[in-house]
Amino acid sequence: MRQAVVSGAPGTNLSPEESAVVSLPQEPDLHIFAAIVENKFGVLARIAGLFSRRGFNIFSLAVAPTADPSYSRITIVVDVHNTDVNQIAKQLDKLVNVINISELHPSDSLERELMLARVGAADLEAVTDVISEYGGEVLDHADGEAIVSVSAHPDRLDRCERQLRPFGLHVLQRTGRIALRALDADEPAVGMTA
Amino acid sequence: MELTGAQALMRSLEMSGVEVMFGLPGGAILPVYDPVLDSPIRHVLVRHEQGAGHMAQGYAHVTGKPGVAMVTSGPAATNIVTPLCDAFMDSIPMVVVTGQVAMSAIGSDAFQECDTTGITMAVTKHNYLVTDPADIPRIVAEAFHIATTGRPGPVLIDLPKDVSNATMDWYWPDGVDLPGYRPRHEIDPAAIAEAARLIRTAERPVIYAGGGLLKARAAEALRELAEMCDIHVVTTLMARGVFPDRHRLCLGMPGMHGNYTAVTAMQQADLLINLGARFDDRVTGNPAHFAPAAKVIHVDIDPAEHGKVRVPDVPVAGDAKVAIEALIEALRPGDGSSVTDAMADRSVWKSTVSGWQEQYPLSYDQPSSGHPLKPQYVVEQLRDHTPDDTIVVAGVGQHQMWASQFWQFDHPYTWVNSGGLGTMGFAVPAAIGAKVGRPDRTVWAIDGDGCFQMTAQELISASAENIPVKVGILNNAYLGMVRQWQELFYAERYSEVYLSADHPDYVGWAEAMGCVGIRVESAEEVVPAITKANAVNDRPVVIDFRVDTEEKVYPMVPAGGSNDDIILGPEGDADAALKGSAPS
Structure with missing residues (x-):
């Protein structure tokens, strides 16, 4: 089975040994949706419930209030290998609390994800070298362990994660990606407003 | 305040x-x-x-x-x-x-x-x-x-x-402000133009009329479109009554227990004009084999229905009535000539369809007295001995299918049933609600014995509040549809479907609830019982029709099968199922 979970990437919170057996036999086909929703209680449950009952597969989900706190912006990464992308958008759009929904294409979007990790740091300098390469920082270190923080494109974060693995990846927390349409990008192809 | x-x-x-x-x-x-x-x-x-x-x-x-x-x-x-x-x-x-x-x-x-x-x-x-x-x-x-x-x-x-x-x-709002709720969709003129083009060129078109037409109050618009274009109409279980069964263009109900002509006309169509239906699995059978040659026009007020099951060639998002009226406008020639002159020649298709209607009508065999009472016969007698605009309410199962098949629906909003969820026990309370809404109409629930036992207690509510509904139980002492599946698909291994021929005593139960109770065991007793029930207007009536346990609903498309594999009757061929008719 594919190890896809809400709010995270494969291997979240797994020990190095467990991480080694995590596998993705079927490559996920990930699409990114951005939704503006009313900032009311229960809205996230409505969205999660819709995905569950329609059999849509959430890969990651990030949500926080917009500049106008009466709305929240949600970035949902969905594995659509067995689902029609338009169905997901149209079903989401039917939720009364969803103001609008658009699909963000990776080619014309800017994506970022934040990672916090507790890694083995017997060789702190080597860990720091890896982290620096990705523009991250070491936030804390003690007793041969370090807590590091990296913010990057999710693909870069995947590479960073792989490079940290040999040091011992004791705890991993990724936020799931957030994304915005690039300034020079065309309007969305899906018939929904951005 | x-x-x-x-x-x-x-x-x-x-x-x-x-x-x-x-x-x-x-x-x-x-x-x-x-x-x-x-x-x-x-x-x-x-x-x-x-x-x-x-x-x-x-x-x-x-x-x-x-x-x-x-x-x-x-x-x-x-x-x-x-x-x-x-x-x-x-x-x-x-x-x-x-x-x-x-x-x-x-x-x-x-x-x-x-x-x-x-x-x-x-x-x-x-x-x-x-x-x-x-x-x-x-x-x-x-x-x-x-x-x-x-x-x-x-x-x-x-x-x-x-x-x-x-x-x-206290205040009362002037309107509602729901920024995320956009239920109205402007009809896209380009989609209407394309739909009109497909309608003109189709040689085997069928209108697939769904329950959405009733919600849109579009029965008259539908009739105008069908007559103007001279196109046959199938009415889904949710749409029974939206197009008169007696109309020359009406093919009746399609689907798992639809009649042969409705099922096969859809299956062989080159154009399906879906108006307010949703390609439900009970209509399509296996969607991969459903209407393989058909192009699809799909009018639905919910755009999420477009492509959910079948990808339409022309999706039209919007109100069905508005869409049909736009279609009629687009199809009407400017020069006053007949619309059908501009259409493809459909004479071969028309004669094929009427051939099916002649060869494969819905039928059953009610032998003379001394034989078990057939449920279809009961439905036909109810149909023939009640007012034309009677509201019929069904539960879920065999009786529901027989009611839909053998009633003649000629008016919209005369058929109430649980289509999508298939809720046993729906009929008695839904009939009471219907009678409250339309006290001027005769309301008959056609129910099954299994269904009746689930919600019969609401007849006490009806008695207490003087809501004179009538309930005809097609009582075969079984969970009949489940029994039918076990007979056909589980080698006649009847598991937990026998309800008892002795219990409950429906007449006694009805009377205890303040209703008139009547038991009918033979064909001869059917009409007198219905006449007696129709004469009661101060309390509910329950008729316990003791019907043939063995009777099955045909035609039948096995679940998940192709509509090409429709089973017409017990022997799997037309003659066996279709020879009989009601006693005179």
Whole structure:
């Protein structure tokens, strides 16, 4: 089975040994949706419930209030290998609390994800070298362990994660990606407003 | 003016045009039941909360107005989940108010607390937990707006007891402000033009008429389109009555138990004009093999239906009536010539279809006296001995299919049933709701014995409130449809489907509930019993029709099969199933 979970990437919170057996036999086909929703209680449950009952597969989900706190912006990464992308958008759009929904294409979007990790740091300098390469920082270190923080494109974060693995990846927390349409990008192809 | 939340709720229901509500009081909703006494809204007291929900649905089906039900928290709320889900599946406008424990007790596992909004999220179009009495008018206005616009559906309002008891300054909102709710879609003229082109060039077109046409009040528009273009119409289970069965272009019901002509005409069509239907699996069979040569025009007010099952060649998002009228406009020639002159030659198709109709009519065999009573015969006699505009309400199972097959529906809003969810026990309460909505009409529930036993207690509500519905039970002492499947697909291994021929005593039960009870065991007794029932107008009537246990619903497309593999009768060939006819 594919190890896809809400709010995270494969291997979240797994020990190095467990991480080694995590596998993705079927490559996920990930699409990114951005939704503006009313900032009311229960809205996230409505969205999660819709995905569950329609059999849509959430890969990651990030949500926080917009500049106008009466709305929240949600970035949902969905594995659509067995689902029609338009169905997901149209079903989401039917939720009364969803103001609008658009699909963000990776080619014309800017994506970022934040990672916090507790890694083995017997060789702190080597860990720091890896982290620096990705523009991250070491936030804390003690007793041969370090807590590091990296913010990057999710693909870069995947590479960073792989490079940290040999040091011992004791705890991993990724936020799931957030994304915005690039300034020079065309309007969305899906018939929904951005 | 200062009102309690409870008073504000009742006032808001009045402002929303509610005339009748169905419900049952209890702890958390008690504050609201006090102003019920002062309200002009008629309240029908039910015996089980599921009954309140189905009554509201039956009322909505026949009136087009939203059905309203009110019950208390906890078990009452969970009891009404089935009607909510039923209304959600069949797009029935309904507003349900549930009591809730006080705000301060929510989350504490208080007495009769349950997470009603959480539980009903998946079976409502939208739901609300009211946290401030000042929100009540706005929420009620929004609830009715959401329930009745776009694709209709159920909306639930969960009202904590302390919110009902607190006070607010009364107001009534001018309108609703729901920035995320856009139920209206402008009809795309380009899509209409393309649809008109497909209609002109199709050689084997079929109109696939769905329940959405009834919601859109589009029966007349449909008739104009069909007649203008001279195109056959199939009416789905949810659409029975939207196009008259007696019309020369009507092919009747398609699907798993549809008639041969309706099923095969769709299957061999080169154009399906889907108006307000959703390619339900009971219609399509295996979708991969459904109508393989057909191009598809799909008119639906819910764009999410486009491509959910079948990808349409021409999706039209919008109100069915508006779309049909636009189609008629686009098809009408400017020079006053006949529309059909501009269409492809369909004479071969027409004669093929009428050949099927002649060769494969719906039929059954009612032998002379001394033989078991056939359920289809009962339906035909009910049809022939009741007023033309009688409202027929069915439960779910064999009796439902026989009712749909053998009744002749010539008027819209005369057929009420549970299509999508398939809720056994729907008929009795839905018939009561229908009779409340249309007291001027004769309302017959055609029910099964299994179904009747699930919700019969609502006949006590009907007796107590003088709601004279009539119930004909097609009693074969079995869960008949399950028995049919076990006979055909499980090598006649009948597992837990026999209900007993001796219990209950339906006549005694009916009489105990304040109804007239009649038992019918032979064909000769059928018409006299119906005549007697029709003459009763001061209380409900229950007729226990003892029908043939062995009788099965045909034709049948096995679940998941292709519509090409339709089984016509017991021997799998046409002659065996289709030779007989009703006794004269």
